[in-house]
Amino acid sequence: MPWLSILIAVPVLGAVGVALLPKGSDKLAKQLALVVSLVVLGLTVAMAVQFSPNGNRFQFEEKYSWIPSFGVHYGVAVDGIALVLIALSAILVPIVILASWHDAEGRPDATGLAPKRSAKTYFALLLVLEAMMIGVFAATDIFLFYVFFEAMLIPMYFMIGSYGGVQRSYAAVKFLLYSLFGGLLMLVAVIALYVVAEKNTFMFPELIGAIQDPTTQKWLFAGFFIAFAIKAPLWPFHTWLPDAAAQAPAGAAVLLVGVLDKVGTYGMLRFCLELFPEASKFFTPLVIVLSVVGIIYGAIVAIGQTDMKRLIAYTSISHFGFIALGVFAMTQNAQSGATLYMVNHGFSTGALFLVAGFLIYRRGSAQIADYGGVQSVAPLLAGAFLIAGLSGLSLPGLAPFVSEFMVLIGTYERYAVPAIIGATGVILAAIYILWMYKRTMNGPTAEPVKGFTDLNGREKWVVAPLIALIVAFGFFPKPLLDVINPAVDKTLTNAQVTDKQPVSTVAEKKGAGQ
């Protein structure tokens, strides 16, 4: 069964169906979009249970010739890393659709204007985006990957530009300009890779080890890496993200930060490391410095934000620093941790953005100063915000802790000082999360907050699955790690790195015992 093609096709067909609905059938459009996304989720689960973690690296392979003269294929397959990221996308989309139920309608905002927006189009765009997200992680042909990588921008551009906040145009254009710049660099690198490798193919598995010349590797690495660093975004390529995330509707922000940005870190792990192992080692010190700076810088700037969504965006910049650090630390623990981090961060930041979105919907403002004492009037809302926040500061017992712990301990195995500096992020995270929580939720109830209603039924259905996942994977990350670990192992083999061994004999003793 061509699982991956079906996963890409179903949301596309769904989007067409939603778009073709007659005018005025917004409610039906939403329901249809929700059903389609749930079908995709069901199919993803059905596929995931058939994945055998210790089987072939790439499973559910499909390969058809697309542009024969250039050796371009429609090639899709997943390894454990791609699989968990596809699962993340498939889980987040229905949740986002449910959370965005009223987002597209355009409430009269502070300016008193209720923009006329088409809900139908919004949900069709969401489904198109889902197809692209699944495609980009599934692509094994680098040209196909590039096509998805770029095409993803279009639905997101419209979601920000047409459905966003007051400064949406500026944010959308900035988002596009940055991505355009990165995309062009990557295109150059993709084509150069094709030409230099002289294999007449873009298929990733066949290109591993194709480039041996160190200088060529460095140039190609740079092309891919900058594109991914903008996407992720890594410091100092990050400034488009706070604007885009703050102006995007909450649901779009979740997909932007939770999934789209992961394409950057995923790309580093998959393409930069495996295609250009020598260059990766050469650039590792630089990337580690950028990552650590990003962790601290993102966190400090987050502390100083006055807008909730911008604050969450900056925390993500800090978190992407952790992910990149894990990828380039080149140890099993760090890379498995980084991959797990991509998934957990999607849940955690997703929950944070969505609950913030509920708050903003009630108050009509994202300014922290416009809130206060919400906990007294809407305890469930406050509780959800707290749990989401605590997952953002990687509280042990919640999923992001496991990944942050693994990234840091794995980095420490090889690069102690960056790991120690990065670990100060745990202190800064406590400051930015708890201070935001205190200012919005605690203290005497502010006058405009007094009329707040607590979470309604739909909102509970949005929050509950995310919190359940965050708690469940916090205590039992094994199902994810069992899938991720073998894939990371292969990545490390292709990147030509071996793990460092501890000095003592405990590990050997245990190894002998098993």
Next chain:
Amino acid sequence: MQSPAEIVQHSGGVIGVSWLMIALPLLGAAILLLGGRRTNKWGHFLGVAMSLGAFVVAVLSFVELTGLDPDQRRRAFELFEFIPGMVNMGMLIDPLSISFALLITGVGSLIHIYSIGYMSHDRDRRRFFAYLNLFVAAMLLLVLSDNYVGLFIGWEGVGLASYLLIGFWQHKPSAATAAQKAFIVNRVGDFGLLIGIFTIWTTFGSLAFADLTQQVTGQASEGTLTAIGLLLLLGACGKSAQLPLQSWLLDAMEGPTPVSALIHAATMVTAGVYLVVRSGAFFEQAPTAQLVVTIVGVATLLAGAIIGCAKDDIKKGLAGSTMSQIGYMMLGAGLGPAGYAFAIGHLITHGFFKANMFLGAGSVMHAMNDEVDMRRYGALFPVMKVTAVTFIIGYLAIIGFPMLSGYYTKEGIIETAMEHNAILGWLAVLGAGLTGFYMSRMIFMTFFGKKRWADDAHPHESPAVMTWPLVILSIGSIGLGAFLILGNRFMNFLSPAVGLPQELPETHVFGFGPAALATLALVAAGAALAWFRYGAAEVPAVAPRGSFLTTFARRDLYGDALNEALLMRPGQWLTRIAVFFDNRGVDGLVNGLAAGIGGTSGRLRRVQNGYVRSYALSILFGAAAVVGALLYVGNM
């Protein structure tokens, strides 16, 4: 000298289901939090039942453990794989962990029961019990885990419970701020603990206590072991409010009083002592780290006592005292196997007498319309006799009145310290004298002297649900010390977990050693001084200005001022500069570039509708140009 016994992997008997200790209160917390208002009616009973259930499991496990041969008394078993290839979650039941489990669930249950009465008027009583249950579960996870990761999860779990409970009355800005402060300061300590754990992992390749025996740790260099010790100590300083991370504990008194008794006196704040003792395999081979532990302990025991001398707020006085007493425990923990039994023994007796006094303070506050200022108390003995008598028993125990609990455990620490290093020992004696002063001051100001009550105060004895826990705790305050220490009963009991010193100390019902006598003399002097100043003399209802020293102590030795000057202000400036830089610098540069390339930003906005098209075109042109160039180069 006897090393700790090996940890045996075994999952039979009651011990095999000892995870219920954690699961029951966790379930209680989950039901109360998810059940919402439906559980309001019976929520507090469920909370108590879950805590008592955990206590029963702890007692049964203890009984089973004592039935085993001493060298079989360290039992661990795996529950599930946590991070494959790194760490499995599992339980470790040994004399050390079970001692903690009994204290946590025993004192914890009494405090649960007391809270039924204390929180009866609070509309959020159910939530309160949910958090208390959550705390008990996390604390048990901390002490019962068989590895450092489980310990760390419990460690931050109790931090969360502490945060939630300090800020329980979150509508008060002071409570919300205190809660936040506690969490953040603790995170500084947690940072140290994390790096310590990383170092253990990279050095030894395991995080399980069973693997990290003295033989294994002995293979690492002393420098590494010292580093591990100091990093773990940083964690311990955060959780146990030791210098330099002490500042959060006094503010934590914003929480309801049962919380102060359970978390910020009897159990959570002693977790640092547990960590140091549990990590003996590192500390005992790193004398420098041990020395630092003892120095931190002595410095804090003096600092806490000095702060205690100047506080008029009864809870803050007790909080200073807690800092100080944990300083004693830390000092004991830094002395190796000779000190462990006294440190943990003092931890347990302190758990009783301090919880006793905190709950007593709560009973007084309950009677006095939540007044905490001791200058508005006085002459309360006749109106609340049970509270007063039990409080005074706790008081006698803490100052080390002969034969009472605190006498044996504290004296043990002082004597051991004296043998180890006379300076440390005499400073600990001095601390005992200060304890005699500030605790007597508290007693005289609260229960004796003249009435200085507010006009609307009508003090009365608290209900039975509150006084019975006081009575039970005061029994522990009387007899527990003698039971544990005489004949080295507790030292022998703990020995499979922590080892034994070369020579067992001699124990006496009444010690005639110079240190013991000096301690008693100083305590008596302190108490007498307190009597002259606060018992015999009139206590002004408004605090007099006091000398420089008094101000110094009242301001918590300028700990907050120091933090503010060194960390907070620079941090705020750094944040402001970073935000400014990010908006103007990085982003400004990018926007400037964009404007330079594409004209003004206004023009950008106007043409944005055509953007997708021009974007597609630019990709096309770009691609064509690149392909052309590459083909050209390729043909050369």
